Amino acid sequence: MERIAIFPGSFDPITTGHTDIVERAAPLFDKIIVSIGQNIAKNYMYSQEQRKKWIEDTFKNTPNVEVDFYQGLTIEYCKEKNASYILRGLRTSADFEFEKAIAHTNREISEIEIETVFLLTSSEKSFISSSIVRDVIKNGGNIKNLVPDPVFQSLKNS
Numbered sequence: 001m002e003r004i005a006i007f008p009g010s011f012d013p014i015t016t017g018h019t020d021i022v023e024r025a026a027p028l029f030d031k032i033i034v035s036i037g038q039n040i041a042k043n044y045m046y047s048q049e050q051r052k053k054w055i056e057d058t059f060k061n062t063p064n065v066e067v068d069f070y071q072g073l074t075i076e077y078c079k080e081k082n083a084s085y086i087l088r089g090l091r092t093s094a095d096f097e098f099e100k101a102i103a104h105t106n107r108e109i110s111e112i113e114i115e116t117v118f119l120l121t122s123s124e125k126s127f128i129s130s131s132i133v134r135d136v137i138k139n140g141g142n143i144k145n146l147v148p149d150p151v152f153q154s155l156k157n158s
């Protein structure tokens with residue numbers, strides 16, 4: 001059976017913290033689907049299409065990475081995609097507590113076996129978050145080392 005992992009998130013925008021997790025996870029799975037979740041309670045800075053395009057451009061040379069959107073429960077989406085794994089990155093102990101509750105809930109409510117696989121962020125990327133990147137962008141700072149090149153190039157030209 002193919003080992004398919006979903007990497008769910010907002011990716012508003014994708015950062016080098018996200019790419020670090022995907023690149024390190026790519027050898028572990030046959031396919032990783034980076035999936036942009038739609039949360040109606042959240043106000044996004046960038047459109048879904050823009051976020052998807054940046055992720056596609058970022059991973060254009062990584063053949064086992066796909067990009068998609070989803071709505072609703074992550075476990076239902078996993079079922080639809082035949083994915084048995086949810087990939088998440090851990091930066092801090094706060095991330096761990098939050099993710100632990102979600103992973104336990106997912107196991108509890110899912111009728112299919114889904115394992116959440118956590119990768120620890122590389123130490124030099126642990127401070128990066130999309131919300132900090134958005135603040136730097138809004139205030140005109142340099143995001144070169146915080147986002148993958150396609151995001152940097154596209155924002156530089158905008």
Ligand code: ADP
Pocket residue numbers: 008009010011012015016017018020021087088089090091095120121122125126127128129130
């Ligand atoms: P969400 O709204 O689900 O938190 P994000 O786009 O912020 O969406 O994050 C998606 C995933 O990427 C989460 O598992 C998050 O912990 C992980 N992540 C975000 N930034 C980093 C980073 N700097 N290092 C490692 N993992 C990260």
